[in-house]
Amino acid sequence: MSNLTTTANLPLNDKSSNRLRWAQSRTYAQALIIVLWCLAPFYWMVATAFRPTSATFETTLWPTQPTWDNFVTAFSTERGNHFGQALFNSVFVGVVVTVIALLVGVFAAYALARLNFRFKFMVLGIILGASMFPGVALITPLFELFTNLGWIGQYQALIIPNISFVLPLTVYTLVSFFREMPWELEEAARMDGCTQGQAFRKVIMPLAAPAVFTTAILAFIASWNEFLIASQLSDQNTQTVTVAIASFSGALPQQEPYTAVMAAGTIVTVPLVIMVLVFQRKIVAGLTAGGVK
Structure with a gap:
């Protein structure tokens, strides 16, 4: 059977x-x-x-005659391109924006998630609403304001607007994590004699490290990719890579340097791709932290 x-x-x-x-x-x-x-x-x-300029529109999957000349051209200043300076500007602005956004965003997210005070949900709604405001509507007011302050072409004209765009993302990402963190951990630290600040620094922050790390990467990428504000409020000395690539000029007045632009785009994109691949586990851990508490 x-x-x-x-x-x-x-x-x-x-x-x-x-x-x-x-x-x-x-x-x-x-x-x-x-x-x-x-x-x-x-x-x-x-x-x-990697294609020669003469083979810009070649349709083969890989260049028949690979060359490094386009990368040299991207960094060359003979045609008025300032790609090297623009790389430094983007890194500097991105790092400063990320650090400030994290310093403010961590405390703001903790307060919105863990503390009870009046108008808390209104504050969170205003922060989220600010992230939905179209950046193009701010160009003219910012340009007039920074012109009166004499800031056009200076780093603060790029950093301050970027912070206003990146900070809502930072707060929103961290609030969702702090809300899911068990209250018992903080209460146990308080019972052991820690003040609220000590419990935050010694207990909450180590547990929030994956989320903070993920938020830092997202904030840096958002600042790195910003184009609209930088195109209007920067000059030749402070322009970022997104603006510098769009301003590339060819060997002839009417020539579009497609291969040089692609080389510069590769230089700008590859480090971000490598960074995401290297830290993908931390990014995934940060994005999913708190989701299955």
């Missing part, structure tokens, strides 16, 4: 395993299509960066 039962179950098990394999294969195929779709523009940018 048992042999008959086992034999009867074999086709069913085979069907189940076949369905499982088919489902897994379909999932992998869909993921592969999405990855190829997303990476195709990036790959074409890198391939074009």
Whole structure:
């Protein structure tokens, strides 16, 4: 009897395993299509960066005559390009914006998530509303304000608006984490004699490190990619890489330096891709922290 039962179950098990394999294969195929779709523009940018200027519109998957000349041209100042200075400007502005946004955002997020005070939800709503405000509507007021202050072409004209754009992202990301953190940890520290500040510094912050690290990366990338404000409030000495790449000039007056632009785009994009790949575990841990408490 048992042999008959086992034999009867074999086709069913085979069907189940076949369905499982088919489902897994379909999932992998869909993921592969999405990855190829997303990476195709990036790959074409890198391939074009290595093409000679005469073969800009070559349709081969990889240049037939690869060259490094475009990367040299990107850093050359003979045509009025200041890509090297722009790289420094972007790193400087991004680091300053990220540090200030974290210093303010950590305390603001903790207060909104853990403390009870009047108009708390109104404050959170205002912060989230500020992130939805279109940046293009702020260009004219900011330009007039910074012109009167004499800040046009200075770093503070780029840092202050960037902070206002990055800070809501910082607060929103950290609030969701602090809300899910167990209150018992903080209460246990207070019972052991810690003040609220000591409990925050010695207990809360070490546990919040993955979320803070993730928020720092997201804030830096947001500041690094900003173009609209930098294009209007910077000059030749303070322009960021996004503005510098858009201002590239060719060897001839009407020539578009496509290959040099692709080389500069590769230089700007590759470090971010490497950073995300290296710290992907911390990023995932930070984004999912608190979600399954």
